[in-house]
Amino acid sequence: MDGVLIDSMELHFKIWKQLFSEYKVDFARKDFNRHFGTTNLETIQTVLGNKLTLKESLKLADKRQYLFEQQAITEAQLIPVAYQWLQFFFDCGIPQAIASSNAQHFIEAVVKHLDINDFFQALVSAEGLASKPDPAVFLESARRMKAQSSHCLVFEDAVVGVEGAKKAGMKCIAITTTNSASSLLKADLIISSFSDLTKAQLFNLATC
Numbered sequence: 001m002d003g004v005l006i007d008s009m010e011l012h013f014k015i016w017k018q019l020f021s022e023y024k025v026d027f028a029r030k031d032f033n034r035h036f037g038t039t040n041l042e043t044i045q046t047v048l049g050n051k052l053t054l055k056e057s058l059k060l061a062d063k064r065q066y067l068f069e070q071q072a073i074t075e076a077q078l079i080p081v082a083y084q085w086l087q088f089f090f091d092c093g094i095p096q097a098i099a100s101s102n103a104q105h106f107i108e109a110v111v112k113h114l115d116i117n118d119f120f121q122a123l124v125s126a127e128g129l130a131s132k133p134d135p136a137v138f139l140e141s142a143r144r145m146k147a148q149s150s151h152c153l154v155f156e157d158a159v160v161g162v163e164g165a166k167k168a169g170m171k172c173i174a175i176t177t178t179n180s181a182s183s184l185l186k187a188d189l190i191i192s193s194f195s196d197l198t199k200a201q202l203f204n205l206a207t208c
Helices: 009-021 029-035 040-051 054-075 082-091 104-114 136-145 159-167 199-207
Strands: 097-100 122-125 153-156 171-175 189-191
Touching: 009 029, 009 040, 009 054, 029 040, 040 054, 054 104, 097 104, 097 136, 104 122, 122 136, 136 159, 153 159, 153 199, 159 171, 171 199
Parallel strands: 097 122, 153 171, 171 189
Antiparallel strands: none
């Protein structure tokens, strides 16, 4: 969802940087890009290591999610041209799902705020599932859409997301809203924006 459907990267980065600065940890852009797509808890445990107990890490993860949601739920805007592609797939009768590392209630709130709920057959959170690059969230999305993995196409902006999609046996289009093209080379196709995507490219992916 983040970086593919909604433009929330700067807000994510600002909140992470603020939280980690309280522990005297400098969280740079390259660190953010590397961890983006994993859960809050995994990011905290990786960055802070043994500075916090599990209970403290969980509390910090909740705090981080709360800070982000308070701003993002009302400020979230669709990535340019994303709506047109949602409408295109919907008109073609192609099932769509959101597969996100975000909390379930947050996904639902943003979808409601943007009034795009009717496009999706499933809204799938990684809560209770292994986080990307594990393919669990993609496989669960396919299951809910009653689709074979090999018939699915994933749009991703995170390195771990692209890796998870490929592990799930799915085709993947990477969009460079968060990471550079050079770090997303495992994707089947790389675009800089949805305006660059063509129906011919989709057809080629579907038939190769």
